[in-house]
Amino acid sequence: MTNNNNQENNEDVCEIFDSHEDVIERVQKRMIEEDQYSQLAEFFKIFGNSTRLKILSLLAIEDLCVCDICDTLNLNQTTVSNQLRILRANNIVKYQKEGKMARYSLTDLHIEMIYKIGLEHILE
């Protein structure tokens, strides 16, 4: 596994077998801030619900109004509006008022990228 030479009971000079303390210190140094982990988790949580994923996948195809989303997905208007609120609050979608309608779209290319990599993953 490791390409060390021949000595068997060497646990002092070999750099490869470093102590747990060393590992911990080294890895800790490369971590991001506590707050960033939370932000990231909040961001990914958005993708962890199939209703929201469906909405996102539709908006990746084209911009849509709320009622088209409802009808396409055959979902309750309240359900869709609620999820859109969550998506808005997290800056995942934006919308534009057109008369009494609201036309929604994705804010950001990252959203589509993440969706597609995830899809690639589950399709192996």
Added chain:
Amino acid sequence: MTNNNNQENNEDVCEIFDSHEDVIERVQKRMIEEDQYSQLAEFFKIFGNSTRLKILSLLAIEDLCVCDICDTLNLNQTTVSNQLRILRANNIVKYQKEGKMARYSLTDLHIEMIYKIGLEHILE
């Protein structure tokens, strides 16, 4: 907005203003399977918890045993083991027994990619 010519009250022949029915039908055709949305949501749900994200970010740096993960993150052993179980069940991490220790690693490059795109996103 749309590059149509000069007529003002044209609502019959112009292909650009299609009815809700047309939009719905067109978009529905490009959707993936119900089951795939669920699978995708399950997959992304994994990233939606900061403890799991922390573990994943450590394993993206180097392979680690459970106790090193606990010590690095200053977390309960049960908590870490539980999250590792979830990660294993979802094929996000794998492990290798080494004596009484278990060395964990990421299964797949997609994991690291998604983590990094997410990080890019929250850093604007």
Added chain:
DNA sequence: AAAACATATCATAATATTGTGATATGAAAA
């Protein structure tokens, strides 16, 4: 103005997820 329509918000019951104490398993050390 009233009616109809598109969307948003509020309140809540049902459900899911989280961290953790208690405990089990299994391997190495004594």
Added chain:
DNA sequence: TTTTCATATCACAATATTATGATATGTTTT
């Protein structure tokens, strides 16, 4: 074999999330 160590599993209280009915807001039509 007993003890110790590393990790896993179980059970569960605390918390978070979901979908949805009821209702509010705001816009167009009549």
